[in-house]
Amino acid sequence: MIKLIKPTKVFKALADDTRLRIVNLFLKERSLCVCEIVDALRIPQYQISKHLSVLRNAGLLDFEKRGTWAYYFIKIDEPLNRILFSFLGKYLKNEIFQQDIMALENRLILRENGKCIVGLVSQGELLKMIKEKAGQVL
Amino acid sequence: MIKLIKPTKVFKALADDTRLRIVNLFLKERSLCVCEIVDALRIPQYQISKHLSVLRNAGLLDFEKRGTWAYYFIKIDEPLNRILFSFLGKYLKNEIFQQDIMALENRLILRENGKCIVGLVSQGELLKMIKEKAGQVL
DNA sequence: TATCTATATGCACATACAGGCATGTATTAT
């Protein structure tokens, strides 16, 4: 059974600063686990979970569980979503969106084989872990 | 001074059934007076006025007064708006949006030289006036 | 088994906002 989404529902989902910041992250990396989003945006985990649920309910995201981890991903399979995300890519250019992308890029350095392997990481720990990682590479 | 529009503000403006129906009308006819919108959607004038104000405040519409009449028009001059409206054209395809367009087309028959020359018109009157108009054309 | 850990959710509170009604304002018509 196909779930019909009302346009209003989609726009309601996008009508929130935090949710736009979340969507912005997915434009950079189309699959993210919850803790990566929490660390990149520095917003409480329970808020992120709720916002992800709204975005999923609007048909913009879907998710998949792997153990305790939950990977959310954008539904670019739907043609209209593709157009919408393409628009958002041009639209979300404010400073904060770019800062979020930079924070995410740092966080993604901790991935192994393209998968998140750590949980929530504080700002300070993140820097330490990135340095260690750099040491391993050398 | 250029007014900066926050993305959230735009999506909030679009996150309402009535406002989406209004925008839909402008995708068909890019300049409309308030009474034409009221008649096409059959929604109280004070509601339409408020919604138009929200859309204008979000940078999607602008308006121009001609006597007591107020003509609102979509701001397609802004590149991002153009993309957004193009998306909406593909997105607003539900039955109600099509019905609204049909109602608007009927109402636009009453225009003279491309301008609205009547005020609020009831359903019944509209039909009568359209018939008269058809008579004139013959 | 017991304990972390990653994520989700229920509840309380405050705020935002759409709808309804009445009324205000400004322009036109008589």
Next chain:
DNA sequence: ATAATACATGCCTGTATGTGCATATAGATA
């Protein structure tokens, strides 16, 4: 000058929703 018309706006009310806090759930680990 008065009335009618086109549109805007202020106030009230109910509902929806974002935030914060606490807690639940479920999988991983020791």
